[in-house]
Amino acid sequence: MAHTTDYRGRFAPSPTGSLHFGSLVAAVASYADTLQHQGSWLVRMEDVDESRTVKGSADEILHTLEAFGFEWDQPVLYQSQRKSRYREILDQLQRQSLAYACSCSRRKIAQQALMGLEGLIYPGTCRQTTTANLSSKAVRLRTGMEEICFEDRIHGKHCQVLEKDVGDFIIHRTDGYTAYQLAVVVDDADQGINQVVRGADLLLSTPRQIYLQKLLEFPQPAYTHIPLVTDARGRKLSKQDRAHPVSADSPLSGLKSAWKFLQQAPLPAGPGSIQEFWQWATSTWDIARITTPARPQHAATEALPHRQ
Numbered sequence: 001m002a003h004t005t006d007y008r009g010r011f012a013p014s015p016t017g018s019l020h021f022g023s024l025v026a027a028v029a030s031y032a033d034t035l036q037h038q039g040s041w042l043v044r045m046e047d048v049d050e051s052r053t054v055k056g057s058a059d060e061i062l063h064t065l066e067a068f069g070f071e072w073d074q075p076v077l078y079q080s081q082r083k084s085r086y087r088e089i090l091d092q093l094q095r096q097s098l099a100y101a102c103s104c105s106r107r108k109i110a111q112q113a114l115m116g117l118e119g120l121i122y123p124g125t126c127r128q129t130t131t132a133n134l135s136s137k138a139v140r141l142r143t144g145m146e147e148i149c150f151e152d153r154i155h156g157k158h159c160q161v162l163e164k165d166v167g168d169f170i171i172h173r174t175d176g177y178t179a180y181q182l183a184v185v186v187d188d189a190d191q192g193i194n195q196v197v198r199g200a201d202l203l204l205s206t207p208r209q210i211y212l213q214k215l216l217e218f219p220q221p222a223y224t225h226i227p228l229v230t231d232a233r234g235r236k237l238s239k240q241d242r243a244h245p246v247s248a249d250s251p252l253s254g255l256k257s258a259w260k261f262l263q264q265a266p267l268p269a270g271p272g273s274i275q276e277f278w279q280w281a282t283s284t285w286d287i288a289r290i291t292t293p294a295r296p297q298h299a300a301t302e303a304l305p306h307r308q
């Protein structure tokens, strides 16, 4: 890809199964936006939670992306190979007393906690605990009462007060794995990502990520959260459910369905090849066409490109 600007986008699938239509939509949105801005596009394998990794699915996802005509500008980054980097950042946050070890059981938290935006709000039970021994303990990030706002390119202004809305959240898990929230922030910064285009299920996570960026003095990327593809019952498609895998055998029909789902200008009678599709996508992509649905959009099951 000819990249002449400092736009740096990325696609960050978790290798927990085959690429499904929802991930394809996210990849198309991020790639089309990058192409239009003549930026660079990176792929990161989010295999930080190795307990959920499905053997072979990282390679399968990359193969599928290639078949769809996606091209990335750097070698794929694997989170599973970045443990020492995450540990360095975790140690820094603990040294600065911004994070603390927590051994509260879910039950104990549930007894005291109120329901927040995304699950229970951690009530600060272990906040005063200081312990050097972190093995088998979760590490939580200390949150505050300041309002954290950002301007999403589709959803507009979105604000949260983390202490009130979410509570001190986990950045390192009891099972020893780095939590997604920390890994994604460190990786986006280390890869120089300045444009994050991803599914709207992560809209509510964004203030936590921005808060971490502020604490770590990392630059803040721009965020765009695209509508989620849901099944007929309104649930997000998930790779673990083996939901609607896209077929590398019929990439053009998958790309056209994703384009339509993203509410983009109707394609001309062609294009007849994936190269033509991407040329068309580069010149016509318009993020302003994407509206936020009052209800999640439903991907008509029959329109989905199923694997045969």
Ligand code: GLU
Pocket: 012, 013, 014, 046, 184, 198, 199, 202
């Ligand atoms: N790994 C996440 C997923 O597959 C995406 C995370 C992100 O884009 O920040 O849903």
